[in-house]
Amino acid sequence: IKGTLFGGPPARxxxxxxxxxxCVFCKIIKGEIPTEFLYQDEDIVAFRDINPSAPVHIxxxxxxxxxxLQVVSDNEKSLLGQALLVAKKIAEGEKITQSGYKVCLNCGxxxxxxxxxxxxxxxxxxxxxxxxxx
Ligand code: AMP
Ligand code: ZN
Numbered sequence: 468i469k470g471t472l473f474g475g476p477p478a479r480x481x482x483x484x485x486x487x488x489x490c491v492f493c494k495i496i497k498g499e500i501p502t503e504f505l506y507q508d509e510d511i512v513a514f515r516d517i518n519p520s521a522p523v524h525i526x527x528x529x530x531x532x533x534x535x536l537q538v539v540s541d542n543e544k545s546l547l548g549q550a551l552l553v554a555k556k557i558a559e560g561e562k563i564t565q566s567g568y569k570v571c572l573n574c575g576x577x578x579x580x581x582x583x584x585x586x587x588x589x590x591x592x593x594x595x596x597x598x599x600x601x
Contacts, residue, residue, distance in 0.1 A: 490532055491582055496530050505557060510531070511546075512530060513528065520588075522593060523591045523592035527570075528584065536575075551570065558589060566591060567591060568591030572587050
């Protein structure tokens with residue numbers, strides 16, 4: 468693949484391709500890592516977090532490999548809105564609408580993002596009110 472395919476200098480483009488090839492979420496999306504999808508449409512998938520931080524911990528992941536919110540373009544406005552609406556729908560399916568939930572987005576390594584592929588965390592299902600103060 469020619470480095471100019473994605474625009475910008477070849478070195479940058481090559482790094483981008485390598486990131487996509489190594490990306491754990493891209494592998495899940497392509498079916499290379501077997502994962503049960505709770506939700507799937509043309510643009511978004513959702514699956515349970517492998518290391519849950521709450522009784523319900525689901526990841527909502529756009530299929531497109533975008534590293535982090537910092538590099539999202541204005542063209543992705545509807546994708547971001549769509550992801551939040553998917554979170555809302557999944558929360559209804561998980562019956563955590565009434566008890567409440569968090570939708571979190573770690574933006575960059577400095578904020579604790581470890582997988583460099585944009586994703587929202589849906590967290591909930593605590594038994595007591597204020598069960599999660601994070
Ligand atoms: P973040 O810190 O925002 O990048 O969150 C990445 C999340 O992905 C973490 O909560 C991990 O537990 C989760 N994770 C990593 N690999 C997998 C996997 N193969 N399947 C499900 N969740 C994963
Ligand atoms: Zn990816």
